[in-house]
Amino acid sequence: MYTYNDYIKEEKLPHIWCAGCGNGIVLNALLHALADMQIPPEEVVIVTGSGCLARLVTYPNTSTIKMLHGRVLAGATGIKLANPNLKVFCLMGDGDGATIGGNHLIHCARRNIDVTAIICNNFNYGMTGGQYSATTPYGAITTTSRYGLVEENFNMAELVKACGAPYVARCSATDVLNLRKYIIEATQKKGFGFIEVLSACVTHYGKNNKMGDAPNMMRQIDSMCVPAARAKNMTEEELAGKYITGKLVDRNDLIDFGTSYQRLREEVTAK
Amino acid sequence: MSNMKFMQGNEAVARGAIAAGARFFAGYPITPSSEIAEQCSLLLPKVGGTFIQMEDEMASLAAVEGASCAGVMGFTATSGPGFCIMQEHIGHALMCEIPCVIVVVQRGGPSTGLATKPAQGDVMQARWGCNGDHSIIALSPSSVEECYELTAKAFYFAEKYRTPVIVLSDGITGKMYENVNLRELGEDELPPKREIAGDPADYRTYNFDPDNIPPLAPFGTAWQTHLSSAMHNELGYSFGAPENADRCVRYLTDKIEKHIDEITMTRSYEMEDADVVFISYGCSARSARGAVEKLRESGVKAGLLQLQTVWPFPKKEVTAALGQAKVVAVPELNLGQIFQEVAACNKGTKLISIPKVKGELLTPQEIIDAIKEEM
Amino acid sequence: MKAAITLHEKRCKGCGICAAFCPRRVYDIKPGEKVTVARPEDCIACRMCEFRCPDLALEVTKL
Structure with a gap:
């Protein structure tokens, strides 16, 4: 029986993130999910890239690898295919996952690699000082869009859904019980499990866009969330600037790459 | 087997x-x-x-x-x-x-x-x-x-x-x-x-x-x-x-x-008594080997040091080759990338670069022509 | 008392999320300071503060 404490290196705390940063909430949810699933720590691999969230590798009591910026899912693909028994968790910010690594995201989802991908979307590059990313909303102020951003952003969950991922969920970082549930479901799904967590960067994005302190910023993010069931009855205008949350995709009709490839191996060796 | x-x-x-x-x-x-x-x-x-x-x-x-x-x-x-x-x-x-x-x-x-x-x-x-x-x-x-x-x-x-x-x-x-x-x-x-x-x-x-x-x-x-x-x-x-x-x-x-x-892995061809030495690697080493054979036929004591290991650069073997030769030439399909490394090991041996960047192999004859004046 | 609250003070960065979201106003926080467990007797052990704490600084045990 593993407990929460088996998955964390408590001696490494306090962590390096700013006060009110959602990254800690995601870390906490992940560790609780691991304990709930009773996955032996040595079977877990945590893969990150660059940026604030990537520093997460310091805290779990599991093997970890920091890939290069954006290459999280590409590295994870190799890990999972080489040893399908491993549980591979890919933790990315919106820079890693949606922007520099966007190409790997769509292909990993399309190939249906059996890993759990969590994008902690805080709408900007925190580590480098609050520049805009591919998820920064139109008009937002960042250190590289001082007059307001003139680019449209990605709808991450819809993008991954369109790529054919069998499991997609989205929630706010404060929606902690659902977050943990989604991590567990995404992990247990045979195939690409994707969760977008809407999170707060109080230090940069919050400050630049006058969103107040951590609780205020979290509340504003919560107010942007619309549960999928409610969104069904809303018009496009009403949904502008909103994020549809909940379990958005849960399919069992898709075969993951590893399973398909194993079938191929068996067929060619039988010949 | x-x-x-x-x-x-x-x-x-x-x-x-x-x-x-x-x-x-x-x-x-x-x-x-x-x-x-x-x-x-x-x-x-x-x-x-x-x-x-x-x-x-x-x-x-x-x-x-x-x-x-x-x-x-x-x-x-x-x-x-x-x-x-x-x-x-x-x-x-x-x-x-x-x-x-x-x-x-x-x-x-x-x-x-x-x-x-x-x-x-x-x-x-x-x-x-x-x-x-x-x-x-x-x-x-x-x-x-x-x-x-x-x-x-x-x-x-x-x-x-x-x-x-x-x-x-x-x-x-x-x-x-x-x-x-x-x-x-x-x-x-x-x-x-x-x-x-x-x-x-x-x-x-x-x-x-x-x-x-x-x-x-x-x-x-x-x-x-x-x-x-x-x-x-x-x-x-x-x-x-x-x-x-x-x-x-x-x-x-x-x-x-x-x-x-x-x-370091190198291969030597006809190096025992060679005083005209080629140092080369990859496809160019084959051209150089052809040149060695032709030169030997005409009585020139030619030899080849082929670098199988390019990095780390085989300084010891290259220095020895430079030491035994009167002329050393480096044929390669670039403008002298390994030649520069050989030059860094050289202490006065006549050293020639034989570059080619036409997208074609060096021919043995091209290599021979390049060193002709030095013989 | 319904719950025992452990606050790892060294880890707390004083963001105020626990205090703001607690349904029973168990916590107090002043700007620039760490949180204090002001009214532990009011805690209903819902543990939401523990899961929401970005600093992994809270543990709530049901009694």
Whole structure:
């Protein structure tokens, strides 16, 4: 029986993130999910890239690898295919996952690699000082869009859904019980499990866009969330600037790459 | 046991990798390397391995690194433009100390250059392509046989020194057909197994001792690893102190350079009494060998020192060759990338560069003509 | 008392999320300071503060 404490290196705390940063909430949810699933720590691999969230590798009591910026899912693909028994968790910010690594995201989802991908979307590059990313909303102020951003952003969950991922969920970082549930479901799904967590960067994005302190910023993010069931009855205008949350995709009709490839191996060796 | 087959250099690369125990290939198609990927897609599933065609070269080498971390030796293959894209992961693998093999079938550059024509213009890219100080191992085959042998050897060095190893092939060596002995590798030729013992609590991912490189514990074992390409401590956690940065960078150089004698592989042809010496590698070494034969027929004491190991640069062997010769010439399909390294070892021997960047092989006659005035 | 609250003070960065979201106003926080467990007797052990704490600084045990 593993407990929460088996998955964390408590001696490494306090962590390096700013006060009110959602990254800690995601870390906490992940560790609780691991304990709930009773996955032996040595079977877990945590893969990150660059940026604030990537520093997460310091805290779990599991093997970890920091890939290069954006290459999280590409590295994870190799890990999972080489040893399908491993549980591979890919933790990315919106820079890693949606922007520099966007190409790997769509292909990993399309190939249906059996890993759990969590994008902690805080709408900007925190580590480098609050520049805009591919998820920064139109008009937002960042250190590289001082007059307001003139680019449209990605709808991450819809993008991954369109790529054919069998499991997609989205929630706010404060929606902690659902977050943990989604991590567990995404992990247990045979195939690409994707969760977008809407999170707060109080230090940069919050400050630049006058969103107040951590609780205020979290509340504003919560107010942007619309549960999928409610969104069904809303018009496009009403949904502008909103994020549809909940379990958005849960399919069992898709075969993951590893399973398909194993079938191929068996067929060619039988010949 | 002899197992002679007539095949292409690129195919022999795939066969050599599999003979060495590689069971993972991730790549992106590019001329003139694509047959390596094609062969892997045919051969790997039959031996329980995995072939995957990734979305680009960054993803390819990242996936190879991932497989290696999970305990399965992997490799990728590319050509010049793809090699450029891979540089960031070569640096990552160097810093994280992840064994892997990158096969580069060189073509005319810069950039798109001559997609279907041979060149040897990536010698310096192999040495210094990624950022920061480091050392690197690069082996250059000049025959189909050597495609098989040196690719297998690349895995041996990759595992032994926990580092990426580059196989610098070229559009001629990769595309030509020859006989190759697909022999079984001996126990001592196979890459060392990652044997890890002791209390998992005592395991350190790194120890910064060039003579005692800890094996990389595969993910999924009791030995926890933390891999990071940031300056790190023994446990693999970020550690940016100036003294630690100095230690990391020097170690990455020392762990290769201190073992240069073991890593260096050269072949000598007619060198015993040679006073006209060619120093070459890859496809150009074959042209030089032709020149040696012709010159010998006309009574010139010519010889060839072929560099199978290009990096780390075989200074000792090159210095000895310079010492015995009256004239040394370096034929190569670039504007003198290895010539400059030879020049750095030279203490007064007449030294000639024989460059060619037309996307064609050097002919033996071109080589002979280039040194005629000096004889 | 329905719950025992452990506050790892060293880890707390004083973001105020626990205090703001607590349904029973168990916590007090002043700007620039760490949180204090002001009214532990009001805690209903819902543990939401523990899961929401970005600093992994709270543990709530049901009694």
